[in-house]
Amino acid sequence: MYKSVAITEDEQWLMLSLSEGTDGNELQCMNIRNQTQVSSFALLSKGFDINQDFIDNVDGKFLVYTNYKAPNYKVVSIDPQNPQPNNWITLIPEKENKLDGVHRVGDKLICNYLVNACSKADVYSLNGKFESTISLPGLGSVSGFEGGRGDNTTFYTFT
16 A cells, blocks of 8 residues: 655645555545544545545645546545535546646646647636646646745746
């Protein structure tokens, strides 16, 4: 069993990802500010049949990158009080091209898509509204786009 743990930038949530191998993982969370819950993790997304990554928490909800009912991936909002998949809200729907990763930088989500073996980077608001496509210097691969809530600048690598 593989385990990874992360803490949210606001230091309210401890996020646990469990995996039995290289494909599929389960997400759990713990509100470390809530003294009655600190002793245990709550199940956020069960099972090892899907891939999912925690992006951030916004207004009490978790932004998650997932391939649940979306082989090319999508971004959903999950309420930790009602984490069942039928309660998930799709913010950025699955597209024809694979969503390779999502990063939060300030009040934006930068989505890296794989298009004909090359990267395309789109910028969305935190509620999933498309804003722009980042102009890249040509055909190639892009990575990076790291940042935090207070950042209005990010950097990337292009090869």
